[in-house]
Amino acid sequence: MMAEFISETKAGTAITRLVLLRHGQSIWNRDKMFTGWSDVALSSKGEQEAERAGVLLQQADFILDCCFSSTLQRAFETARIVLSAMALKLPVQKCWRLNERHYGALEGLGRLAAVRKFGLWPVLRTQISYDGEPPRLEMDDARFPGNQSGYAGIDVKELPLGESLRLAAQRLQPCWQRIIKPELEHGRNVLIVSHKNLLRTLMGQLEHLTPQQVMKLKLPTGRPLVYELDRTLKPVRHYYMDEIS
Numbered sequence: 001m002m003a004e005f006i007s008e009t010k011a012g013t014a015i016t017r018l019v020l021l022r023h024g025q026s027i028w029n030r031d032k033m034f035t036g037w038s039d040v041a042l043s044s045k046g047e048q049e050a051e052r053a054g055v056l057l058q059q060a061d062f063i064l065d066c067c068f069s070s071t072l073q074r075a076f077e078t079a080r081i082v083l084s085a086m087a088l089k090l091p092v093q094k095c096w097r098l099n100e101r102h103y104g105a106l107e108g109l110g111r112l113a114a115v116r117k118f119g120l121w122p123v124l125r126t127q128i129s130y131d132g133e134p135p136r137l138e139m140d141d142a143r144f145p146g147n148q149s150g151y152a153g154i155d156v157k158e159l160p161l162g163e164s165l166r167l168a169a170q171r172l173q174p175c176w177q178r179i180i181k182p183e184l185e186h187g188r189n190v191l192i193v194s195h196k197n198l199l200r201t202l203m204g205q206l207e208h209l210t211p212q213q214v215m216k217l218k219l220p221t222g223r224p225l226v227y228e229l230d231r232t233l234k235p236v237r238h239y240y241m242d243e244i245s
Contacts, residue, residue, distance in 0.1 A: 104162020
């Protein structure tokens, strides 16, 4: 189904909507571990957050035409739950470029264990700097996507051993430019279910934020963030669905 532009501003500017949704809480969010590309499940709270997100969109009679998610189960399952709650039979289009930032050798570690193994500054730099890269994996590490069957067929040189936020933003661009952006340009309303860091970089791109501003963005799990975009895909306004009366 292709929807027409579904609303207009007072000036008559056609509006399309982009919904950014960070997946519901995962079991490693709950346990405060570096997750990245590790394919962990939603927690029971995360499932409830996904259900509530779908209900919020359904109660607002929100129209969706396309849904994209990362290949990671916490995002894909969130998307599935949301669409089910909305009684929508849309395919979830998965793209590995929507995966979370890869945390390299930090993946699977809690904060304290990471500091003990690598030192305070390498861990802190990863968290507070847009260009801060985590300690990288070795090529033979099982956590490297090139050693996982789910990424077979992808050029191993494109798969990360660890990423800064800047590198993750660059990795996203082919998916955004070639697949998602054209849908928006045709007036289709799009849901992207992804991860905190990937979505923060996309928010920064939409709003022309500095790297420092991007690092300050907060994005809670399971709360649909709606961007209303004009014909040039410039944001007219944005809001969380649960803040609309």
